[in-house]
Amino acid sequence: MSTTDVPAATTEAPELKIVQDATCTFCGCVCDDIDLKVDVAANRITEAKRACVLGKAWFFNHHIEDRPEATIEGRPVSYDEALDRAAEILLAAKYSVTYGLSDTTSEAQRVAVAITDWIGGTVDTTTSVCHGPSGMAFQGVGEVTCSLGEIRNRADFLIFWGGNPAESHPRHFTKYSLMPKGEFVPNGRKDRTAVLVDVRKTKSAKAVDHFLQIRPRSDFELAWSLRLLAKGINPDPSVEQKTGISVETMRDLMDRMKQAKFGAILFGMGLTMTRGKHMNSEAVLSLARDMNSYTRWVAKPMRGHGNVTGADNVVSWSTGYPFGVNLGRGYPRFNPGEFTTSDLLARKEADAALIIASDPMSNFSQPARDHLASIPSVVLDPKLSETAKVATVAFTTATYGINVPGTVYRMDDVPIPLRPAFESPYRSDYEILKGIEQRIRQRQLGAG
Structure with missing residues (x-):
């Protein structure tokens, strides 16, 4: 066969569909500003602009499985x-x-x-x-709450307790809490003080100003001691042995908390899945409530799914x-x-x-x-x-979220609509x- 008989190679570009402001349903941040690029023929998402590493894995790894209905x-x-x-x-x-x-x-x-x-x-x-223990705590002591938008625009003091947002909620720091410039924190990170309370040093510790490494199973004692200090009462010195944190360090933290204009305690499962369970959540929620005698404080759980x-x-x-x-x-x-x-x-x-x-x-x-x-x-x-x-x-x-429209709730109880990328x-x-x-x-x- 001569070379003239060989059919020319076709390099047609795949048909692409753009979905703007799609919602990522991987974690509780439910980021709704993701721009997706979809290969229509293959029913695959090829680009997820602004998605974090977890969100990209969620979108890119999705494919229609060949299974019985x-x-x-x-x-x-x-x-x-x-x-x-x-x-x-x-x-x-x-x-x-x-x-x-x-x-x-x-x-x-x-x-x-x-x-x-x-x-x-x-x-x-x-x-x-x-976060079942937190659900029990809400019914016991209530919740001083707000939206993530308020934290973004107002919070100048953040306490991350029993969580590792840098790895579990990668965009929380950049979109909602630590880094973004807000109406009352125009300089973003420079206008904020951040504290991490955890039993081990995680990647989140590198992002904060102060890291308090407490001893395991002592979250309740630390929260209760801070409540005492908020009311001007000195905790028993034995709490230092229990928590691994000095009373002087606790007092310094409380002084900083009282000076904040808007503070937020964002707590994870490290608080709810250890000794004390719902009592830990009650202590932290009560601490946020107590702080409102001096300034504005809220407490929110960091939700997963x-x-x-x-x-x-x-x-x-x-x-x-x-x-x-x-x-x-x-x-x-x-x-x-x-x-x-x-x-x-x-x-x-x-x-x-x-x-x-x-x-x-x-x-x-x-x-x-x-x-x-x-x-x-x-x-x-x-x-x-x-x-x-x-x-x-x-x-x-x-x-x-990828194939099906509907409604989901962000971790701050704000409903978000879904914009699917392609049908299933x-x-x-x-x-x-x-x-x-x-x-x-x-x-x-x-x-x-």
Whole structure:
């Protein structure tokens, strides 16, 4: 064949789609200023402008998996067949539990609570294994709060307690708290004083002005000592031995806190998942409240999952409580330890489970995992998670924020709309949950 017969190589550029001000749902910062570049033919995101390293991994690693739309005991089935079976499982249960909800839209969360209410089950979120103690503390002592926008524009003193935002929330420093120039802090970082309280020196320690390395399991004592100093009372000297921090250092910190124009305590799971649990959160929230006798102070938890704050909000305004809510008696009952999923499963009390956008088989205790694997379960997940592998009914779903529109809540309780990049061949959590709810109601009304 002559060279003239060889077809010319075609180098057509891929068709690109630009999505401006997309929302990243990886962590609780829920940054809504991301510009995405999408390869339309490949259904892949090729650029995520302004996203942090975690956000870029979230966007770039997303792809449509070649999986059945639904399975029953591992056998591929249609959505309709799976929906029928899911409704049967939940209706037959005497003590079902609905769990997860942190990585889906608030619209889907609302339907999940409704399903749980119709069947008289227990609804719980991943909050119960992370900031659950903070949810308990809010109900005990309240919360002096604000939006991240106020912290950005007003806060001149920041205390990061029991967290490592430099690695867990990379844009928090640059977008919301430490670095940005604000209306009342026009010089940004130069106008702010930052303190880190933690049991070990993390990357965040390099970004702050003062690092207080406390001894493990002494957060409550330090917070309570600061409360005493705020009221002009000297703490017992033994607190130095307990916390590893001198009273003089505590007094210096309190003097600086009183001189601040607007201060914020931003606390992580290092505070809630150690000795003291909700009492630690209560102490820090009470400290922020006490400081308002002198100046303006707020306290906010640093939330992890993209819409875990939305889960707390939806369950709270639906039932009056944020997580671990039993609806079996026709009215909500809240009791962490009794109605939280990891405990229900470990005690072998639940006889069916509806798991939404979560993977308890990867992080629960072994007794809880063993029992979950032994009972009928309905799992909604974009990925073939460990929980989806043992599910009786497993639905492959579209990914919220990338394929699905809707609403999520930022860690400061501000609702943010989602702008999806491209469609998925799979249904959303909301559509599947609505299908389950409709079948449950039809059978309940038909039986009545």
